[in-house]
Amino acid sequence: MGRIFNQIGTAVLLCATILPCTGFAADPVPPVVKEGKSASNVDNTAINNRDKYAGNKTPEDQANTPEDRTLLAAVRRSVVQEKSLSVMAHNIKIMVDAGAVTLRGPVKTADEKSKVEKIVQTVKGVSSINNSLDVKTN
Incomplete structure (x- = not known):
């Protein structure tokens, strides 16, 4: 057993010394990412924090009954299969609890x-819908 750990340790040490020489560990961050000009427009971190601390349901609160999981999968499939929706809309948060569906996250337009x-x-x-989707304004 000790021999295996010794071999693993040697392999890790070799990787740690070889990778910086190959340029993988020292690759610079692309300038667009450094500047972050549109970072606030491309994610919904602020909305996630608002939902998390406002006592609202999040995907982590998703009920785990077989019926709710099946309905959640059917709702997600229906949303994703609609090709006219934006990627943003395809990635909304969907929670299901006893047939009641909650929708959260940003979409591009009110339509x-x-x-x-x-x-x-x-x-x-689906017995009811709580549409808490946010329309992106900028």
């Missing part, structure tokens, strides 16, 4: 927000 809700309404088993 897209209502379109997502209409798509979810067509899924069999």
